[in-house]
Amino acid sequence: MTTPHRTLIQFFHWYTPGGGQLWGEVQARAPELARLGLTDVWLPPASKGASGAASVGYDTYDLFDLGEFDQKGSVGTKYGDRAGLERAARALREAGLRVLHDAVMNHKMGADDMERVRVQRVDPEDRRQIDPEIFEAGAYTVFRFPGRAGQHSRFEWTAACFTGVDAIRDPDEAGIFRIVNEHGDEHWNREVDDEGGNFDYLMGADIEFRNPAVYEEMKYWGRWLGEQVACDGFRLDAAKHIPAWFIRDWVGHMRETHGQDIFVVAEYWNPDFDALATYIERTDRQLAVFDVALHHRFHDAARAGADFDLRTIFDGSLVASLPEHAVTIVDNHDTQPLQALESPVEPWFKPLAYALILLREQGVPCVFHPDLYGAEYEDTGADGQVHRVQMPAIATLPRLIEARQRFAHGPQSDHFDEPGCIGFVRHGTAEQPGCVVVLANGGEAGRDITLGPEHAGQVWTDFLGHRQDEVVLDEQGRGVFRVNGGSVSVWVAQA
Numbered sequence: 001m002t003t004p005h006r007t008l009i010q011f012f013h014w015y016t017p018g019g020g021q022l023w024g025e026v027q028a029r030a031p032e033l034a035r036l037g038l039t040d041v042w043l044p045p046a047s048k049g050a051s052g053a054a055s056v057g058y059d060t061y062d063l064f065d066l067g068e069f070d071q072k073g074s075v076g077t078k079y080g081d082r083a084g085l086e087r088a089a090r091a092l093r094e095a096g097l098r099v100l101h102d103a104v105m106n107h108k109m110g111a112d113d114m115e116r117v118r119v120q121r122v123d124p125e126d127r128r129q130i131d132p133e134i135f136e137a138g139a140y141t142v143f144r145f146p147g148r149a150g151q152h153s154r155f156e157w158t159a160a161c162f163t164g165v166d167a168i169r170d171p172d173e174a175g176i177f178r179i180v181n182e183h184g185d186e187h188w189n190r191e192v193d194d195e196g197g198n199f200d201y202l203m204g205a206d207i208e209f210r211n212p213a214v215y216e217e218m219k220y221w222g223r224w225l226g227e228q229v230a231c232d233g234f235r236l237d238a239a240k241h242i243p244a245w246f247i248r249d250w251v252g253h254m255r256e257t258h259g260q261d262i263f264v265v266a267e268y269w270n271p272d273f274d275a276l277a278t279y280i281e282r283t284d285r286q287l288a289v290f291d292v293a294l295h296h297r298f299h300d301a302a303r304a305g306a307d308f309d310l311r312t313i314f315d316g317s318l319v320a321s322l323p324e325h326a327v328t329i330v331d332n333h334d335t336q337p338l339q340a341l342e343s344p345v346e347p348w349f350k351p352l353a354y355a356l357i358l359l360r361e362q363g364v365p366c367v368f369h370p371d372l373y374g375a376e377y378e379d380t381g382a383d384g385q386v387h388r389v390q391m392p393a394i395a396t397l398p399r400l401i402e403a404r405q406r407f408a409h410g411p412q413s414d415h416f417d418e419p420g421c422i423g424f425v426r427h428g429t430a431e432q433p434g435c436v437v438v439l440a441n442g443g444e445a446g447r448d449i450t451l452g453p454e455h456a457g458q459v460w461t462d463f464l465g466h467r468q469d470e471v472v473l474d475e476q477g478r479g480v481f482r483v484n485g486g487s488v489s490v491w492v493a494q495a
Helices: 022-036 082-094 212-228 244-258 273-282 292-307 347-358 369-373 397-407
Strands: 008-010 040-042 060-062 098-103 113-122 135-142 162-168 173-179 205-207 233-236 263-266 288-290 326-329 364-368 375-380 386-391 412-415 421-426 435-440 445-450 459-462 478-483 487-493
Touching: 008 369, 022 040, 022 082, 022 397, 082 098, 098 263, 113 162, 135 162, 135 173, 135 205, 212 244, 233 244, 244 263, 244 273, 273 288, 292 326, 292 347, 347 364, 347 397, 347 435, 347 487, 364 369, 364 397, 369 375, 369 397, 397 487, 421 445, 435 445, 435 478, 478 487
Parallel strands: 008 040, 008 364, 040 098, 098 233, 233 263, 263 288, 288 326, 326 364
Antiparallel strands: 113 135, 113 173, 162 173, 162 205, 375 386, 412 421, 421 435, 435 487, 445 478, 459 487
């Protein structure tokens, strides 16, 4: 039996319904996900957020509360309680699936108390510009977690654990304020993204990794999580705001603790290849990174329609240059409509985009929950108006995931010589079949492809069922593989 291609699913989105239902859905759907051909399930942040049961999970309050303690107005999180999380993780493992946890380590929110701190005002447009005046103010930087009462960890957080905050009291101001303490120098952390001059600060109380006690506590939390719940890897939130040296050390420690084969993917949201390549090197090439540039190419291609040159679809992408470190996505919880990084890929193009990440040799693809199951929600947009959003399930997606496991084998050759119609061949192996994939963003088209005399006389059909015709290869193994307009076909040989 062959090892399945690693295929992730992000099993949530920003508007996943609350009420503590998600862990039960994970448990119930685990066998189905395995049958579809998925291998790794990325779960949402499981820790208690500042907004309690309403929290998506990225406003982290207490990393050690997995829905176990009465804090922030609830015991459970939006997704359920700790017992439900444990059952979900066990069900995934029993189905042969790997469990990926979302690690939100950049900041904390929802402090338990305020304290007097020494701060400096910072220019939000260029965080390197720090006002030399140091003054005292109140800041919400005390985290005691009274509901947990020292269980799992006795560590308490104070101003010495943070680099900055976005609000102060007495004087009352909002902005960005650098905390002056004994652990940092006169600057923010280095080895972060250079947006805004230095992108160490993002939100809330920003964690100071140069504090040795904080450094050890975050490593302890990673060890603890893997001891409490099935853990095969991590998705690292807000990685561009966390110093790369800390991520390098933390991931190395997780490999020593949980095994060298854990899978780690960082959310370093930057479309610039050089920035991603630098980050990968700084973290000792221990992890993968989401291919932000490719997502934006998909977004642009979907909006441009037939005017987009498909031959350029991988230009500037991580998967084109460092495929062994690329996790490819079509959409995620930040790019979906009404979210902060809104740049959704239009539904008509998603089958093409998924074919390009699921069926090619390079990269590890990640499927988005709404694309498999659909989603419907409403929220206020940037225009101040309430919008209702429907994200339809992509009908061909289950078939494309199946095709990845059954036919996406062997060497790859590209046929990227027409702007409106491209194709590629997975040539298969001695034990596993291959396929011919053809995509078009304009009208009906086809690719004239020669597979070789050993394929002479074979009959090929479209596995997706978009084309009802057959391709019969001539004595040279040559045929014209057609595709409908604005569509994709996956041609496979009949047994």
